[in-house]
Amino acid sequence: MLDVKGLRKEYGELVAVRDIYFQLHPGDVFGFIGPNGAGKTTTIKMLATLLEPTAGTATLNGIDIVRHPEEVRPLLGYMPDFFGLYEGITVTEYLEFFAAAYRIPRSQRAAIIENVLELTDLTVKKDAYVETLSRGMQQRLCLAKSLVHDPILLLLDEPASGLDPRARIEIKELIRELGAMGKIVLVSSHILPELADFCNKIGIIEKGELLVWGAVDQIIQQLQANRVLAIKPLGAPEPLIQRLEREAHVHGVETRDGTLYVHFAGGLEEQADLLSALIHDGYRIAAFREESLDLEDVFMQITKGEVS
Amino acid sequence: MKRRPENPLLRYQLFGFTLNRWKRQPWLYGAVAIGGGLTYLLVLLLVAFSNASFPVALQLCLFAMCLAAPLMAYHLFSTEYEKQTWEPLALTRLTAWEILWGKWAAALARVALLTLLALPILFINEDLHIDLVSPFRGRFITIFEPTHALYVFVAGVSLLFCWGVLLVSLGMWLSFLLKRTLTTASALYAGQVFALALMPTLYLIFSEGETGSQLIATIRSYREGFAWWGYSLFTAQAILALNPFWAANELNAIYQAWETTSWNRTDPLYPEGLIYLNWGFAQSAIYLALALLFAGLTYRRLKHAWRK
Numbered sequence: 001m002l003d004v005k006g007l008r009k010e011y012g013e014l015v016a017v018r019d020i021y022f023q024l025h026p027g028d029v030f031g032f033i034g035p036n037g038a039g040k041t042t043t044i045k046m047l048a049t050l051l052e053p054t055a056g057t058a059t060l061n062g063i064d065i066v067r068h069p070e071e072v073r074p075l076l077g078y079m080p081d082f083f084g085l086y087e088g089i090t091v092t093e094y095l096e097f098f099a100a101a102y103r104i105p106r107s108q109r110a111a112i113i114e115n116v117l118e119l120t121d122l123t124v125k126k127d128a129y130v131e132t133l134s135r136g137m138q139q140r141l142c143l144a145k146s147l148v149h150d151p152i153l154l155l156l157d158e159p160a161s162g163l164d165p166r167a168r169i170e171i172k173e174l175i176r177e178l179g180a181m182g183k184i185v186l187v188s189s190h191i192l193p194e195l196a197d198f199c200n201k202i203g204i205i206e207k208g209e210l211l212v213w214g215a216v217d218q219i220i221q222q223l224q225a226n227r228v229l230a231i232k233p234l235g236a237p238e239p240l241i242q243r244l245e246r247e248a249h250v251h252g253v254e255t256r257d258g259t260l261y262v263h264f265a266g267g268l269e270e271q272a273d274l275l276s277a278l279i280h281d282g283y284r285i286a287a288f289r290e291e292s293l294d295l296e297d298v299f300m301q302i303t304k305g306e307v308s
Numbered sequence: 309m310k311r312r313p314e315n316p317l318l319r320y321q322l323f324g325f326t327l328n329r330w331k332r333q334p335w336l337y338g339a340v341a342i343g344g345g346l347t348y349l350l351v352l353l354l355v356a357f358s359n360a361s362f363p364v365a366l367q368l369c370l371f372a373m374c375l376a377a378p379l380m381a382y383h384l385f386s387t388e389y390e391k392q393t394w395e396p397l398a399l400t401r402l403t404a405w406e407i408l409w410g411k412w413a414a415a416l417a418r419v420a421l422l423t424l425l426a427l428p429i430l431f432i433n434e435d436l437h438i439d440l441v442s443p444f445r446g447r448f449i450t451i452f453e454p455t456h457a458l459y460v461f462v463a464g465v466s467l468l469f470c471w472g473v474l475l476v477s478l479g480m481w482l483s484f485l486l487k488r489t490l491t492t493a494s495a496l497y498a499g500q501v502f503a504l505a506l507m508p509t510l511y512l513i514f515s516e517g518e519t520g521s522q523l524i525a526t527i528r529s530y531r532e533g534f535a536w537w538g539y540s541l542f543t544a545q546a547i548l549a550l551n552p553f554w555a556a557n558e559l560n561a562i563y564q565a566w567e568t569t570s571w572n573r574t575d576p577l578y579p580e581g582l583i584y585l586n587w588g589f590a591q592s593a594i595y596l597a598l599a600l601l602f603a604g605l606t607y608r609r610l611k612h613a614w615r616k
């Protein structure tokens with residue numbers, strides 16, 4: 001289990017990461033989402049024991065990452081956002097290098113390397129030179145290298161950036177598979193849809209602050225309290241907008257394509273009352289529905305500071 | 309007995325890269341090897357057929373060392389930064405010492421190889437009486453009978469090797485410090501020009517050509533010699549004394565003193581003083597001490613920056 005307890009990193013005046021807390025369990029695939037410069041890489045580097053936090057810490061299976069980095073390192077696999085591979089050697093030699101560096105007994109290496117090559121779909125390339133691989137293959141090789149010592153936590157910093165759509169799908173499949181294998185996987189991205197379909201948990205970070213984190217459906221539910229009603233009036237919308245803005249539970253109306261999107265703080269009761277009141281007042285309403293939120297809406301709402 | 313853990317980094321630095329390159333482009337590397345071999349033979353013949361004395365042959369080898377040693381070290385750590393491979397390496401179970409040793413030892417091995425290559429050149433010259441023109445002027449068995457010749461030869465080889473060790477250790481540290489291969493290479497070459505050419509020239513200008521031989525000629529015991537080193541390290545005198553080219557040049561005085569004793573013992577005091585200074589060996593010891601210092605500094609940086 002990964003327990004992040006108040007991680008904080010300051011660069012002089014700048015607080016790059018502000019007291020982050022979250023917990024992840026085996027099998028969790030955690031999408032760590034935030035715009036560029038939000039502090040994702042800084043957080044991941046601290047978790048990878050490469051950067052010392054200003055304050056706070058985290059434990060992996062009870063081991064403190066700040067006090068015992070050398071004990072945590074064998075338990076984690078890390079793929080940096082920008083990485084290089086040793087050149088002039090073959091894929092197999094590259095993996096052998098890391099297997100030896102992780103002190104995997106010689107007798108087990110061949111089998112392990114065969115396994116990770118299989119998993120990352122690189123078996124056909126096992127005798128190719130590292131620098132001849134495509135970007136997507138290099139990404140998978142970097143991941144393969146992070147797997148030779150069978151880590152329990154995988155930290156993947158923007159693994160899909162710079163990949164073509166096909167390679168993106170392949171890496172997603174791979175991440176899903178790793179979660180199914182019972183590893184804790186933390187994947188960062190600045191693009192939400194990239195993560196939406198295979199994460200069971202997400203955290204949204206902005207300006208160093210973890211605005212919200214938890215299971216995907218829980219977060220969406222949490223936000224239902226602040227839902228959006230889509231109302232399509234017949235005729236000119238202006239009178240209706242003015243009428244709506246006088247309502248107690250309404251705090252904001254946007255118009256898109258002739259539909260009014262009403263930010264509504266009330267519950268189902270108030271929603272029904274609003275509809276009957278509007279009809280009673282003689283407004284002709286063609287459609288009245290609640291907008292269902294998806295991850296993208298959540299992201300947009302949260303990072304606009306509407307919820308926090 | 310517990311087996312020492314293998315060091316894949318040492319293997320990679322020593323062989324991985326080179327052997328593979330060799331396999332991939334046998335023609336190119338074959339041509340380079342043949343060209344290098346021929347150049348080497350040419351130099352060997354040049355020294356053999358010329359009247360090059362031992363110091364001249366030694367200075368030739370020193371010059372080659374000054375050019376070649378930086379090439380063995382200037383990239384050691386900077387490529388890890390430039391190619392962004394250091395993070396995965398830092399996270400492996402290799403200890404800071406193993407990483408340092410893997411890189412340092414690979415460079416040291418190359419310096420040792422270069423020194424071995426220099427041996428034939430140092431053998432074949434006028435002074436030691438084994439030249440290709442008249443191979444039987446001196447017999448192999450007896451060449452080192454005169455102890456001075458043995459002294460001069462061993463001191464010369466040790467100067468060459470230790471100077472190389474100092475250069476690669478300094479290069480290793482600089483490549484960690486500067487994190488840029490090109491900057492490190494420039495710093496190493498420019499630094500050598502400054503320390504080996506400009507500084508001694510300045511020294512001789514200010515001392516009006518006085519090299520300090522008068523003081524050395526008064527030294528009559530090893531204890532005084534030791535004191536002289538202590539004194540010289542805190543005065544500008546060290547600029548000359550620690551210059552390997554100067555040291556090689558003065559080895560000639562020791563040799564000549566031996567050669568000419570039976571005829572005209574002109575000024576035996578200065579060469580004797582040099583012997584009491586452990587001339588050649590003292591410089592070697594100081595180079596090694598400095599090399600250890602730079603390796604130690606690299607180790608400290610490694611421990612700190614990579615949180616090892």
Ligand SMILES: Nc1ncnc2c1ncn2[C@@H]1O[C@H](COP(=O)(O)OP(=O)(O)O)[C@@H](O)[C@H]1O
Pocket residue numbers: 011014016034035036037038039040041042043
């Ligand atoms: N070494 C550093 N020195 C100073 N500021 C830094 C350093 N590294 C990152 N930052 C700052 O910390 C913030 C978070 O950066 P980062 O974690 O890389 O963001 P992300 O990965 O989410 O794009 C940014 O404002 C960045 O400028």
Ligand SMILES: [Mg+2]
Pocket residue numbers: 037040041042081157158
């Ligand atoms: Mg980043």
